[in-house]
Amino acid sequence: MTLKVAVLPTSNTYLDNALQSAGAVVTALDDAQALVWTGSDQTGFPQDLPSTIEWVQLKSAGVRPWIESGRIDSQRTWTSAVGAYSADVAEHAVALLLGCLRQFALHARAGSWLKEQTWGTVRSLRGRTVAIVGAGSIGRSMIPLLTAHGATVIAINRSGREVDGAVRTVTSRELDEALAAADDAILAGASTDETQHLIGAAQLAALGADPRDGSPGVLVNIARGDLVDTAALTDALRRGIIGGAGLDVFDPEPLPSQDPLWGMDNVLITPHVANPRNRMLENFACLVEENLRRFASGTTLKAEIDLNRSY
Template identity: 35%
Template sequence: MPVSAGQHPPTVAVLDGGEHPPGLDDLVGDACLRFAAGPAELADALPGSDVLLTWDFTSDAVREVWSDAIAGTGPGTLRWVHTASAGVDRVAFPALLASPVTLTNSRGVFDEPMAEFVLGAVLAFAKDTPRSLALQRDRTWRHRETETVAGKVATVVGSGPIGHAIARLLGAVGMRVRLVGRRAAEGVHAFDELPGLLPDTDVLVLAAPLTEATRGMLHSGTIGLLPRRARVVNVGRGPLVVQDELADALASGRLAGAALDVFEVEPLPADSPLWAMENVLISPHMSGDVVGWKDMLVELFVDNLARFTGGRELRNVVDKERGYVSAGANS
């Protein structure tokens, strides 16, 4: 059943963290916008709102102020929550999941940028780019041999649009790519097959949603199945990895390296040993953030708001049981 605003222009609460989404005011038509920087303002904005846009998708404010009273079925009760992110773990808490509120995400905005980011990390390691930059700063001429990526095996965990985009780009440079998803499908291995795929994996890419099944999936046990030459690239969610156990493996040489864009705690604390490791590339949760990404997020939400107002099917509806947008869903 399509979810809609009913007979009145929708009221939209926007959790913006103090940063208004670019151009949103001019694009939403007759909708009434209620901006909230944090939990206190959101608690005031939600009652009577039809829609919640979580622009600040790193905030736990929605969980903190949620009340079953706002998630009903009559006029002036919340019908739809949209998050300006691909992952929904910040808003997929039990009370929201149990409510009749529809949840959507921003699937489709980040696919290509994140795939390019992963390819860049793979090539940077293979071509020893970090060491070249360090030697350049020291004005040191030191010839080395580097690696080729063609023929190497990449195992990509996450078979959604982001995972498929990553697989396509890694395949384009000659890597042998295996996709791993929740269940087996054409060209996709089931998640429970992963242990058997790790022993010959050269690059393990984590691009899966954070669910109870994937939380802590990379730990000392699974790391032990990887060859010592393997490198890990995590662009999914920090808690996919048991970070201390990964750090120990990197420090001991049990793994060759890691490119980490997401962490258990963000920002990554200054005392984390990961900062000082020469075989680690650290970036601040930016793998999908390219020039114009915020405009694309707004455009997606505005399109969905028009669908909501018109009583049409929304794009990117999240399957609340699985924690992500199912294959074949409207997107």
């Protein structure tokens, strides 16, 4: 029997090809067994899903707003795109870390030859220790990159369960000690009630303590802006408590144009583009194809949403 799938609000070439490869056909919502929702949020999402929809595939990796709105019911299977974009986002995180260590923001803005000022302060990632805060799919994807660059990884997760490729894994209760032991930190955790402002003044002070070569470390955030107390971060950057920050996410977004972070030469900012659009479409279609095959054969889908965890 051919699988009937609604693709809303719009499809694209990548998805069309994925459905075709998986032997599925696009139908109207009332006639479909599954819904692939290509919107990035809930705007326009069907108010009442037909009971015939057995599975909904969402495009977001983080689905906290979906869960909090009560939209996700237990009458059918819901899947997110967690994991699908991890490699591209992990790449951006490592690029931001390298860019901060190599002082790209300062150099890009100077418009003049700063060798006298920067040759002594540009740093190499080789030999540094990097704390990855939140060792989910994105965090784990960074480890082979950082290791190839000659860095050592400390992983921090809720359970403390050992993460492959990290020299050690600690639980979030030991966050401050791990930050103190690391040179730099990358935030890769989900946004939950427990992780709001996980990084405040105390954590930044721990990260900046005992700087290697007199240059305190770098904080990178490619996860969610609300993991960081922005006021504390701005203060730590101003006072040189940490050496720099590479930020793709903010609280709120877009980062307001008058925010002082824009003017800091030790801050490398990108506007929430760690997951480039073209790559996102391609990676999402790849996940959809895999899940269509699994759905057709009755096996467990990838990235099923667990309502008992808020992400």
